[in-house]
Amino acid sequence: MTTQLNQLAECGQSIWIDYIRRNMFSSGELQKLIDLGLRGMTSNPTIFEKAISGGTDYDEQLQRIAGTSDDPNIIFEALAIEDIRNALDAFRPLFDASQRSDGFVSLEVSPLLSDDTAGTVAAAKRLWAAVDRPNLMIKIPATPAGIPAITQTIAAGINVNVTLIFSIESYEAAANAYIAGLEQALSNGKIDHIASVASIFISRIDTAVDKLLQEKIAQGKPLQALLGKAGIANVQLAYDRFRTIFGSERFLALRKRGAREQRPLWASTGTKNPAYSDLLYIENLVAPNTVNTVPPATLQALLDHGVVRPNAIEAGLSQAHPTMQAIEDAGISLSEVMQKLQLDGVALFADSYRTLLSAIEEKRRTLLNKRPRNRKINLDSVNPAFEQALADLTRRNFLAKLWKNDPSAWSSDPQHEEIIRHSLGWLTFPERVRERIDDVLAFAREIAARFTHVVVLGMGGSSLAPDVLRATFGKVEGFPTLHVLDSSDPVQIQSLERTIDLARTLFIVASKSGTTTEPEAFFRYFHERVTELVGAGKAGEQFIAITDPDTKLVNDAKTAGFRRAFLNDPTIGGRYSALSYFGIVPAALAGYDVRAILDRGLDILHAHGAGASVGTADGVRLGAAFAVLTKSGRDKLTIVAHPAVSAFGAWAEQLIAESTGKMGVGIVPIEGEALGIPDEYGSDRVFVYVGADLPRHEHILGKMDDRTIETRLEMLATAGHPIIRLPMNDARDIGAQFALWELATATAGALLNIDPFDQPNVQESKDNTKRLLTNFAKNGILEEPPVVVPGEIADVIAFSGSRDLHLGDSLESAVSALFTQVHASDYLALTAYLAMNESAIEAIDVIRVKIRNALRVATTVGFGPRFLHSTGQLHKGGPATGVFLQLTSDPPLDLKIPGMVSFRTLEHAQSLGDFESLDKRARRGLRLHLKGDILSALTTLADIVDNALAALLSQPTSFR
Numbered sequence: 001m002t003t004q005l006n007q008l009a010e011c012g013q014s015i016w017i018d019y020i021r022r023n024m025f026s027s028g029e030l031q032k033l034i035d036l037g038l039r040g041m042t043s044n045p046t047i048f049e050k051a052i053s054g055g056t057d058y059d060e061q062l063q064r065i066a067g068t069s070d071d072p073n074i075i076f077e078a079l080a081i082e083d084i085r086n087a088l089d090a091f092r093p094l095f096d097a098s099q100r101s102d103g104f105v106s107l108e109v110s111p112l113l114s115d116d117t118a119g120t121v122a123a124a125k126r127l128w129a130a131v132d133r134p135n136l137m138i139k140i141p142a143t144p145a146g147i148p149a150i151t152q153t154i155a156a157g158i159n160v161n162v163t164l165i166f167s168i169e170s171y172e173a174a175a176n177a178y179i180a181g182l183e184q185a186l187s188n189g190k191i192d193h194i195a196s197v198a199s200i201f202i203s204r205i206d207t208a209v210d211k212l213l214q215e216k217i218a219q220g221k222p223l224q225a226l227l228g229k230a231g232i233a234n235v236q237l238a239y240d241r242f243r244t245i246f247g248s249e250r251f252l253a254l255r256k257r258g259a260r261e262q263r264p265l266w267a268s269t270g271t272k273n274p275a276y277s278d279l280l281y282i283e284n285l286v287a288p289n290t291v292n293t294v295p296p297a298t299l300q301a302l303l304d305h306g307v308v309r310p311n312a313i314e315a316g317l318s319q320a321h322p323t324m325q326a327i328e329d330a331g332i333s334l335s336e337v338m339q340k341l342q343l344d345g346v347a348l349f350a351d352s353y354r355t356l357l358s359a360i361e362e363k364r365r366t367l368l369n370k371r372p373r374n375r376k377i378n379l380d381s382v383n384p385a386f387e388q389a390l391a392d393l394t395r396r397n398f399l400a401k402l403w404k405n406d407p408s409a410w411s412s413d414p415q416h417e418e419i420i421r422h423s424l425g426w427l428t429f430p431e432r433v434r435e436r437i438d439d440v441l442a443f444a445r446e447i448a449a450r451f452t453h454v455v456v457l458g459m460g461g462s463s464l465a466p467d468v469l470r471a472t473f474g475k476v477e478g479f480p481t482l483h484v485l486d487s488s489d490p491v492q493i494q495s496l497e498r499t500i501d502l503a504r505t506l507f508i509v510a511s512k513s514g515t516t517t518e519p520e521a522f523f524r525y526f527h528e529r530v531t532e533l534v535g536a537g538k539a540g541e542q543f544i545a546i547t548d549p550d551t552k553l554v555n556d557a558k559t560a561g562f563r564r565a566f567l568n569d570p571t572i573g574g575r576y577s578a579l580s581y582f583g584i585v586p587a588a589l590a591g592y593d594v595r596a597i598l599d600r601g602l603d604i605l606h607a608h609g610a611g612a613s614v615g616t617a618d619g620v621r622l623g624a625a626f627a628v629l630t631k632s633g634r635d636k637l638t639i640v641a642h643p644a645v646s647a648f649g650a651w652a653e654q655l656i657a658e659s660t661g662k663m664g665v666g667i668v669p670i671e672g673e674a675l676g677i678p679d680e681y682g683s684d685r686v687f688v689y690v691g692a693d694l695p696r697h698e699h700i701l702g703k704m705d706d707r708t709i710e711t712r713l714e715m716l717a718t719a720g721h722p723i724i725r726l727p728m729n730d731a732r733d734i735g736a737q738f739a740l741w742e743l744a745t746a747t748a749g750a751l752l753n754i755d756p757f758d759q760p761n762v763q764e765s766k767d768n769t770k771r772l773l774t775n776f777a778k779n780g781i782l783e784e785p786p787v788v789v790p791g792e793i794a795d796v797i798a799f800s801g802s803r804d805l806h807l808g809d810s811l812e813s814a815v816s817a818l819f820t821q822v823h824a825s826d827y828l829a830l831t832a833y834l835a836m837n838e839s840a841i842e843a844i845d846v847i848r849v850k851i852r853n854a855l856r857v858a859t860t861v862g863f864g865p866r867f868l869h870s871t872g873q874l875h876k877g878g879p880a881t882g883v884f885l886q887l888t889s890d891p892p893l894d895l896k897i898p899g900m901v902s903f904r905t906l907e908h909a910q911s912l913g914d915f916e917s918l919d920k921r922a923r924r925g926l927r928l929h930l931k932g933d934i935l936s937a938l939t940t941l942a943d944i945v946d947n948a949l950a951a952l953l954s955q956p957t958s959f960r
Contacts, residue, residue: 005037029611154181460869461574479591514551623747642691661874
């Protein structure tokens with residue numbers, strides 16, 4: 001089978017993978033890649049940190065070592081050496097067949113030695129002896145202290161991968177250090193066995209230079225043509241120097257004695273800018289006698305759609321020097337950029353190494369204490385079906401298809417295939433965000449010096465992750481207070497405005513499409529308010545945007561003079577965007593530990609690589625459990641969150657509901673419902689405890705504490721309810737939970753035979769709202785459904801599925817009649833188009849618990865319009881098991897939106913649009929238009945519900 005990897009080898013270029021993980025060996029993944037034409041492997045502390053801290057691959061060996069040493073450096077080397085040996089042995093046949101030209105695996109000396117020549121050489125010799133394989137390469141950075149270490153290491157007969165090369169000067173120093181080492185080694189005997197590569201980094205150069213160019217473009221300088229050009233031009237010049245140096249008389253004299261060329265290696269070749277081709281640094285850099293080392297996602301892209309053009313590096317080579325000169329002429333010092341990149345690279349690897357050591361220490365303590373860290377899934381009643389589902393996913397090669405963006409894992413319908421292919425960026429983009437995190441944090445420090453408040457103006461996927469992080473981590477000293485606005489209710493908007501200092505508030509306009517109605521309305525309102533305060537010329541400085549490339553919001557941001565725009569990967573759906581800029585930028589601005597949050601998520605993603613075993617992949621197992629339980633009738637996924645992460649359920653609710661609620665199928669997430677006792681539940685529940693093992697904190701007082709949660713979960717387990725426990729080390733593990741649930745949701749979709757990445761019915765309510773507002777603009781009124789039971793507390797309107805009920809002449813009789821339609825397998829959804837504040841939440845929670853306890857049915861609460869972007873999809877596209885109580889009111893105040901209708905009118909139209917969508921599907925339910933003081937009306941409604949339930953349960957025909 002001829003692959004792109006084989007084609008590149010025929011062109012003289014070897015593809016290595018920049019990745020290592022223990023399960024690559026046992027699963028056969030590495031051998032499959034070698035069979036496809038992979039010719040080598042590189043590793044670094046960051047890669048090992050992800051591999052060791054994520055998942056349980058290394059726990060068995062760690063368990064053996066934990067009691068013999070408490071030095072994490074020694075433990076790491078033991079773990080790494082075993083992996084490196086396994087990889088070297090896998091590549092050994094290629095190494096021999098290629099006459100020692102390929103089949104190398106790299107292992108890095110400690111990055112903490114980057115300024116220590118003698119220490120680097122000693123470490124290289126020690127690792128070389130410990131690994132004891134001829135196809136090993138020791139990675140040494142091209143720092144001032146590293147250059148002489150390279151010479152001495154080569155002189156000792158050890159293969160070297162020179163890393164962290166950015167400038168042409170550093171490349172020349174590395175090449176000459178190699179030659180000098182060969183000259184010294186020659187005095188000791190043969191040199192034909194010594195090999196070396198010089199790793200020249202690419203994408204990081206473009207990231208740094210593009211940022212400086214963008215700053216100058218913002219000042220009006222026409223430099224757009226230079227964007228994305230520095231990295232390739234620099235490599236072209238380095239390749240030209242390679243041919244000169246290794247064609248010199250000095251090296252030719254060594255070649256006659258058997259010396260090998262030090263091949264240039266293109267590193268950092270994963271495209272970081274989503275506006276650029278994912279194979280920018282692959283397809284354009286094909287050259288003889290070179291290596292290209294690629295991350296897994298780029299390797300999969302190459303195998304999927306890569307186009308190989310022999311000697312492609314020559315195209316535009318003549319323009320490389322003029323390009324670099326043009327950048328210099330623009331006032332950008334490339335030497336300063338390159339020097340900083342090398343220093344930052346050393347610091348980054350050093351930080352990763354320290355993080356790695358900390359992760360090892362944590363795991364060692366955990367294993368010594370025998371504290372269970374595995375995720376426990378108790379599925380006794382459906383275990384055979386669960387095991388069958390895992391076997392089915394293994395047979396379908398699910399994880400490999402996931403990482404290949406292969407839509408056949410979910411659908412063979414052409415329309416869905418197209419959606420799926422452009423919906424899996426959440427697997428790889430978090431890595432790019434992590435690589436750019438220093439830039440994000442620098443921006444956060446800039447904002448902290450100027451602003452005291454940050455407000456996210458978003459809806460659904462663009463607002464829920466920041467809101468969860470806000471509720472979890474709170475206020476951080478020295479950073480602005482984070483707020484999230486995702487309501488069109490004027491009372492809530494005014495309440496937020498009174499909370500902030502408008503002159504010292506940064507607003508984040510967050511919208512994937514750049515056209516979402518609510519964020520645009522929020523922006524129009526607050527931009528006018530800020531303009532009134534600081535003037536039109538300065539108002540834009542208080543706004544930033546997070547959106548996809550080339551959206552209307554991008555253009556609006558430029559026109560309004562936004563301080564900055566963060567462009568997200570367009571192949572990420574909103575509900576899968578927690579670990580993208582939509583979640584991470586607001587968190588960084590609030591001072592949260594976004595490095596750790598991202599790293600915890602990346603740990604999980606790495607643990608679910610294409611070659612991972614389905615049987616040990618926690619996210620896949622979790623998703624399989626969700627699907628199997630749903631098929632068995634337990635479709636009410638009840639999310640129980642530890643008080644320290646109590647807000648997490650709101651994010652998971654959207655992910656599950658919007659992803660699985662379609663085609664008459666759906667998992668019904670139950671979030672925020674107080675945990676009860678067995679007698680208060682039916683047989684349609686599964687309970688997932690997020691944050692098991694988290695310690696208690698002072699800020700959880702007033703909520704159900706973790707001990708009570710544990711006691712009740714044990715009671716529920718004893719009563720036969722499935723319980724899934726998801727442990728967390730600390731709150732920063734919320735990043736791991738984001739990734740875990742995304743993987744689980746994708747898996748559940750595959751087993752339920754649905755596309756978990758579309759949302760076919762969300763647009764419907766939006767279209768209804770748009771039509772209603774268009775009509776309002778023409779005649780000044782909104783079309784209302786007929787009131788069937790008027791009242792002092794609320795007017796009652798019936799959904800079509802309840803229109804034949806005898807509703808009587810009072811609110812109590814109408815509610816009583818609706819409850820007769822509630823069956824054991826149903827759920828009752830309270831959808832409130834009201835201000836979402838603590839008082840309203842508590843009042844509605846009283847109502848939902850009364851219904852749950854009396855009827856033993858699941859209950860959900862959603863505040864409009866935000867739930868339209870989450871559970872709204874499930875309500876319309878999922879199973880017809882929902883019974884609805886839609887709560888509306890006339891807010892006591894209104895706020896104008898420049899160029900649009902007022903917020904009160906917008907909220908009213910949204911509630912009517914939602915009503916129409918449910919009504920045409922014959923959903924059961926009532927629309928209650930509350931009157932007077934909202935809290936008073938909700939309190940009275942709670943009493944009415946109580947009376948109606950008591951009357952129903954007293955009847956002998958009750959379904960109980």
